[in-house]
Amino acid sequence: MSRHTPHLADDSSRRMELVRAAARLFRDQGYERTTVRDLGNAVGLQSGSLFYHFRTKEEMLVAVMALGISSTTEQLEAALKAAKGARARLSALFHVHLNSLLGENQAALEVMLYEWHSLSDATRPGLIILRDRYEALWQQVLDEAAAEGLVKPDTHLLRRSLLGSLHWTVQWYKRDGELSVSELADRLLALALTA
């Protein structure tokens, strides 16, 4: 594996530090408006030095997105394994998604949602695979839940509808309000239930 690979395996601490800083900056300022000098400053490096760790700026964007979606997928897999029954698994969908999107992985996931069109055609497919893996977990659980009558049977459209709802929270949810992330997850789940 070359030392320029964007995969997660050999991520030195410097690389991870950079990815995390990039996630925050890309989210706050947008990918285009974030300069490599900004990125360098954020980790105490000259802009030229970044190119030892990443071949291009876009590679940093890809790394940010991959981190966001992968770690959320891993969390969801773990939560689903632990959950007993369709109802609990359905609940896990909402809780893991919102905890990730509105919490730890917020920056990376927002970048994933809003900088999709900053990707070149060459890099998009790799991320689509990661995204599809995540959505496949959702589909499975929704199908189970529909089989038990917990949600309406139009699960394909339901998956898209729910993911749209949850993604959108990022635009209006305020951490410092009276509504906790967990309560929000419960209330959004309630809206989706048949009864």
Added chain:
Amino acid sequence: MSRHTPHLADDSSRRMELVRAAARLFRDQGYERTTVRDLGNAVGLQSGSLFYHFRTKEEMLVAVMALGISSTTEQLEAALKAAKGARARLSALFHVHLNSLLGENQAALEVMLYEWHSLSDATRPGLIILRDRYEALWQQVLDEAAAEGLVKPDTHLLRRSLLGSLHWTVQWYKRDGELSVSELADRLLALALTA
């Protein structure tokens, strides 16, 4: 005021032509990646000539967004006026929104959804007003519908959830598929109904 520019008072046809071209380009390439030379080419003008019609590139972005949200709001107002009963009005919400977002105003509305952070702090408030006017219509109709038991009573969150669902269609809906926009509106509405 020319008789061909019904929406915005002094918009000459050249201005409108530019706004429409800008909507398409900003949507397809992103605001930052669209150059004023691209915009000029799209309407057969030198890049410098654009600045006779708009003071800055950002002014074009604002005009695009304002056009998208204003014309959708007008269509919704007209549809609600024509609709009899809570059920019909609820349906109008879904149909107008999707017809606009996936049809005529697609480009402008997508720009509104995805280039929000390209606005400067100075221009954002004006657009927030337009957006809030549109969402207030939604809130009214949802409250009516909840009063009649058509939807669940948590209408504040419901409004946000539904708008998130509908906005997200832009990411996956394909015009050339077997699903028409009208059918999509009906099926998404069905998911939101209590029964």
Added chain:
Amino acid sequence: MSRHTPHLADDSSRRMELVRAAARLFRDQGYERTTVRDLGNAVGLQSGSLFYHFRTKEEMLVAVMALGISSTTEQLEAALKAAKGARARLSALFHVHLNSLLGENQAALEVMLYEWHSLSDATRPGLIILRDRYEALWQQVLDEAAAEGLVKPDTHLLRRSLLGSLHWTVQWYKRDGELSVSELADRLLALALTA
């Protein structure tokens, strides 16, 4: 005489209005930093319309300078004709120069002093002739004054020295101070006198 000639003869009132506005703007903002739109605004014309009155922006600069130096020369000629004796004529030099430079013709003369290098090589000679005519008057009077022992005999250098002194007043003289232009002229004259 073509209607685009920069000479004074056929100056319509619009032309003169423009020249005076240009003098003020060129002085306040500099020639390069003054746009033809600024000039148009100042006289209530669109920028394109200026080019009916002047072929180029530089022609306006030339007209401003020519106005400044010509009218000062005329005033000096009149004052010298009226003055009796070398001492009175010497005094007229200082008074006319400062009244013009710090008063009515201030803007035009400052432009003459400070925008010399904004002229093209083609237009400079015409203005040099006007300037030399003015300086020749100074030389005559200084020679007379030296012959009577009023000033030192090195009149060539003296002329340059004195004109430098007087030109420089524009950089520091404040109209609203306690020193009147007339007093300033007297005191500068006193510094030049042998006794």
Added chain:
Amino acid sequence: MSRHTPHLADDSSRRMELVRAAARLFRDQGYERTTVRDLGNAVGLQSGSLFYHFRTKEEMLVAVMALGISSTTEQLEAALKAAKGARARLSALFHVHLNSLLGENQAALEVMLYEWHSLSDATRPGLIILRDRYEALWQQVLDEAAAEGLVKPDTHLLRRSLLGSLHWTVQWYKRDGELSVSELADRLLALALTA
């Protein structure tokens, strides 16, 4: 601090090279008419590379002016320290000023005199301080000279008059004429002496 940059602390040789080239270009063509591409050409750099050394074009203008006035002030301080007696110090004023203005620092000082209005309001004060320091030296020496009766006692106005005379030499003095700078200094001094 390199041992080759005695005047301004962190001026690398590239910076100084640029300042000197800028002085010449700003003087010959004017600040506004000199493009950053001209400046780059003059030192063998791409225009964009200039902005590694200076944040803006105006910063180069300020550096040019500061260099001109600072180095002249230093020379004058040195000459005054070496001079014995009021007469010698008075002479130093003229000789140092003209040697600087018509010699080594010509370009930078001319820029200082003629591009004052190209400075923004924010940068002007810093240079006014430097200019005032220089003029304060003049005032001291003139006061001494007046006390000994060498020059007329109206020293405040005299300072301004003399500086105007000397500044103006730049407009007419030709290096290749029969008059040397040193002779010119002596003859201008002679004009200022009471006897």
Added chain:
DNA sequence: CATGAATGAGCGTTCATTCAT
């Protein structure tokens, strides 16, 4: 590993000037 300096293409914007109406 990291820096400092440079590249070079491109960016949004300006502006004197032109010209059909």
Added chain:
DNA sequence: GATGAATGAACGCTCATTCAT
């Protein structure tokens, strides 16, 4: 005489990327 729209070249500046040290 004047306008409104357009031109087109140029401008100051930005920035991802390169590379010798």
